[in-house]
Amino acid sequence: MSDLLKATMALMDFTRIRVLNLLLERECCVCEVMQSLDITQSKASHNLSILYQVGFLKLMENDLWSLYSVDREGKYFDHMIKVVKKAQEDNKVLVSDIERLKGAKRIGIEKVQKLASQGCGFCAVCKPDCPQYKLRAEIEQGERK
């Protein structure tokens, strides 16, 4: 039961469901998660590490990147992951996260933070002027209603 409990606890947070949803699409480094979800580096790392500790994810480290991916041989893959996959079908936020992942670049955390402060116009990290950001705000408002 403790395995199941850990899994439900890990997924009782929307950000972590979104992270898992991204990683189901393909393996990502922390900076791609940051860009796609429009969250800070500490939040991305924190939530990735929780999912990793519980056993949802695999970590592959090389010189440049720490790449996280869904552990397809893991104990949760068959059932819990299916829940997230089904959730994606009728959730706009999860779908738009995947869209933004396509535009995300593996540019490294430092550069993402720099771009975020300047506003780059191509990623979701930069604030109000960015069309991606506006789209996201609209969708979230719709969710709230």
Added chain:
Amino acid sequence: MRDLVKAFKSLSDETRLRIMNLLLERECCVCEVMQALGISQTRASRNLNILYEAGLLKQRKDGLWSLYSMNKEGMNECFNALIEAVRNGLEGNEVVAMDIERLRKAERVGPGCVSKSRR
């Protein structure tokens, strides 16, 4: 999406997972849950209510009893997958197997039901 997060939250508790296990077996009244899990009426009712609020259960009144069961019709595919995941995760667990044993012996009489119907 809130709903899914709420469902995960409601399942992040050992007592509630044990209750889910009972209700996956069959429809139960509060006093049966009390007996099977060996917990107080307030605790059974509260946890049943949390699962009910999350949309996982449905409730019906039958005379003195309020009966809870899985909300099979009211759930979308995502919730069904979640229930499957719970069922699978509980498989082979000794604690929940004992709960089912006790549920077989449980009787549908109890202070829980009676006091609830008087309210």
